[in-house]
Amino acid sequence: MNGELAASVLLFDMDGTLVDSTASVERAWGRFAGRHGLDASAILAVAHGRPTIEVVTQFAPAGVDPVAETDRIESEEIDRTDGISEVPGSAALLGSLDPARWAVVTSATRALTLRRLEAVGIPLPKVLVAADDVVRGKPDPQPYLQAARALGFEASEAVVFEDAPAGLESARAAGAAPVVVGGYRGPAAEGLPRVPDMAAVRVRATDGGLAVSLC
Template identity: 80%
Template sequence: MSGSVLAASVLLFDMDGTLVDSTASVERAWGRFADRHGLEASAILAVAHGRPTIEVVADFAPAGVDVVAETDRIEAEEIDRTDGISEIPGAAALLDSIDRSRWAVVTSATRALTLKRLAAVGIPLPKVLVAADDVTKGKPHPQPYMLAARALGFDAADAVAFEDAPAGLTSATAAGAAAVVVGGYRGEAAAGLPRVPDLSGVRVARDGADLSVLLP
């Protein structure tokens, strides 16, 4: 589906895979975790994208491993390593074109890691950020998107959400937002949704008090 125009009051953006290409960094981090504990990295990577790190660690860590300490180690390693990450094409320009009171970042990364990655690739820092630190239930639960929309003064049903992963798409649609798939994911969670290869062709125009989101 292309050439769509979506009406919204606010826009909500995932970070990894949507605003920032951090694939290589994330894969290296999970590879180190797998090596430390004798696990198969491919099995972890198959389900890790878009989910809070602590939940993935809890799913895979062998018995006796301190899940919180291991999560902190992974996060610290990623904060220290911003090499190899880049802006998703069009992300910075798109966010610069929208009033900061009308968009938020909704991510399964921690707040510290999110701010480090956005700054590293030159993407504007959000006025509203809902990170892993801010929720009691992460994606695919709808809570993150509901909280972000509420922090902007709207309901999630008034939002368009940009996401690249099944956990995030499920979270956004369950919250009531209109979801747009960014990138190549074509699984069940993306069925019937509009998609864009990146953000370079996306435009946002003011339509009275609302926004019109123009998809290429």
């Protein structure tokens, strides 16, 4: 039992937090690696939670257009929703919340995010901050700062649910209170509360805010 956290708003990463897309993501990076003779395991070691174009730019050989390659990867992912599923409890939790009190903050593009959420039956957010909405993606704090302000609050008033180091670092840098979702236990998760999935989260309204229980 992790206890209870106070918040004004809740901010959720998507991949690994609301949607289990691990197999789909690994296949996409495997295809990218295969096209260019790269080591897929090296790419996967750093790709999770980061914008696709940043990873492509880091690994693409000289002469490869990062924008065109990113567009290809994103297009393939939008066309392939097989192998993705809801992280347990996600749809029920988000469906129970006031839409003005939560947002999705993701390193995926807006089109891919909406496709994945719809594919697994998760309510679409009133506020979505995607990779194409920011100049600097996770681990920079900009995505979480931007999402909180779009809801009318500061990030210091937010509880953030994240599964990856880049996102946890982004949330911390923004001044939010991160909660680890799933099994990541690296340095970025040290000392943070955690839940196995969204089924372990309970939220109730309080005077002017939210009380978040973590089981």
